[in-house]
Amino acid sequence: MTVERVISEKKDQFPIGMRVLAVDDDPTCLLLLETLLRRCQYNVTITSQAVTALKLLRENKNNFDLVISDVHMPDMDGFKLLELVGLEMDLPVIMLSANGDTKLVMKGITHGGCDYLLKPVRIEELQNIWQHVVRRKKFDRKDRYNSGSQDKAYTDSGEAARMGNVDQNGKLNKKRKDQNEEEDEERDENGHDSEDPSTQKEPRVVWSVELHHKFVTAVKQLGIDKAVPKKILELMNVEKLTRENVASHLQKYRLYLKRITCLANQQANMAAAVGSADSTYLRMGSLNGLGNFHTLAGSDQLRNAAFRSFPPGGVLGRLNTPAGLGMHGLPSPGMIQLNHVQNLGNTNNDQSKLQSFVIPGNHNANILQGMPMSLELDQLQNNKGVNHIGELSTADNSTVFPVSGSLINARTTGCSDNPLPGVTSNSLMLEGSSQQATLHASNLRDSVSAMGFKSGNPLSHFTSMAPASDQLQDSKADLQSQASPISCNAGQIIRNAPQEWNAARKDATYQSNVMCCSINSSISVNGAMDHLGPCLDQNNPIFQRNIDLDSIGPSNFVDPLSIKRCEGENLAMEPSVTQKEGYFVVQPRLQGSYIPDNIGSLEDLASAMMKREQDKGEAADGNFGCNAYSRRTNCI
């Protein structure tokens, strides 16, 4: 009776009596920790071995409220223990280490630790650790009650929706943020499940070692790319295990894998992204090794490729790496939000973020689709980019640069004589005016899509870029709105577009234009530019720069303006230009900084353009375009 009273008193007096399991292989530290915890009036159990700790926990996880563990242990890595405890018992775990490296702390948190303490531990810190227990309890309670409604709520709120699935099991609370990005992917698989919240209150599943092992076996059997909860569930053949359980566990597992492969893959991806052919686009996705993202098919490839090839320098760069970003030009569940991307680009995003990158699908779709059409303008046919420019500019450049506008037009179309209405708007890019940003964006978009950096294909599609003046404009608008995020998109667009364009491609010039455009766009993008304005023309020069084209068929290439835009960053695309029938087919190769540095000021560009217009006849000469522009530096 006395004992009971003591126990109940203790419960009331929480955090007094909180049951802590302390694990540390160093006896000195362990003794110190124990004494400190006792001083805080916690109920302490100690062990110097991680395996013993797991055993104790597995016997009855309800025996403990909190686990404190050293990171560095001989029999098991502290992070591993952390993960296991999180997966199996869902208890709060605090990491302890003498090493306070930011990377380690980050690792601790991403592995699910709710806190990270440095040795030597002070009593003040330990006096507050009970908050983690309370926090978790509150979370759990909420999740259980709201698992159903939460799903709905989440679904509504974009990112939150992704959580829905997880929350059903109430397991991933703490990993919400980490998984947000992943959840876009997961949603494809689990989407419909999470939308059906009402029945999801089954008891929490405990992922024991055997169960987890079965799970991992099943996943391996299916291949991480193809591992969908439904199939995993079938393979596992465990009673009372629901698809949702598997789905959320899969999310956790993927997160774990991602962590492992993240850094390693990043570099690989970047490299891989460079100048890969269309077919590689798809592969890119998987390059990330995350296997989370499904590569996009067809046009998507382009996008992926585009992304990948974007130099990491800017936003694009980041976006590129996770080729698997699954950017779909078309609206699809896997769409990545540009905003996301943008943010990612701006900060050091890890791949996961990129992956969760959602392209404002519609835009992309439009672009892609729009582009080919526009590209099909016959006008795109000629090489005389310059010539066209002049013409184009006169057309409807409402924006800043009439000249540039025409240039843009010319570029995009690749044909010398059609001033693409849309293109003219591109001229904005040249101007560098505020409009540019918007225009550029659209231009960029156009060009991006048209460009299809990655492969030479886009070049051919270039034509589609230009002609679609309307589309361009639309795309421009789209681009614009996206602004920074667009940069990512731009890359995407470019990628995607080319593919489409390839089909529609009429003309080599277009190709080059496309390349240019895309390049420009990417360039601009990298610069996080407000003015995406990478007009096609701009892109061209950029391309040329990288490829050292001496003669660029279509003068489209030269796009000093766009180059300027790009702030010389990330374009890391080195388009390899190959001449085809006198046209340039620039194949973007990844390159650190793509933007040609010879892009001069807008003025130069403008005057060059003017000159070009006059030299229509010469425009056909690829060199013309290139050379002139190549001299410009990207200083936009």
Add this chain to the structure above:
Amino acid sequence: MERNPMGRQLAIMRQSLFDQGYLDEQFIQLEELQDDANPNFVEEVVTLYYRDSARLILNIEQALERKPFDFNKLDDYMHQFKGSSSSIGAKKVKAESTLFREYCKSGNGEGCTRTFQQLKKEYATLRKKLEAYFQMARQAGPMETACRPK
């Protein structure tokens, strides 16, 4: 305050350990954990430390005899050693550990060997001093240690 000269002497000895940089605030934390329920806590911890860390010192020594140096392993050992040392407040020893790890990270074998020698010296010196301190504390009586100046 000190009831007898021994107490005062103890206090002086203790203070000099801090002043000379042998011990840092962590040691005070240990002292604060010592109470009636745990009257010899500090000495217990220190004893445990020297016993356990001897193993690590040996490991490092052996690793330094194998050429070429396995810097990762050395860094690993030293990481553990540093953790222990910092837990008892062994300031100078901890500083040498940090330096040693720096050398490991930069692959400086010569620096490692040199630093390790220095570390062992500090380690030994501290041990002697603490032993003397505890002995004095025992002689001065539990009262004195409880009445240490804050």
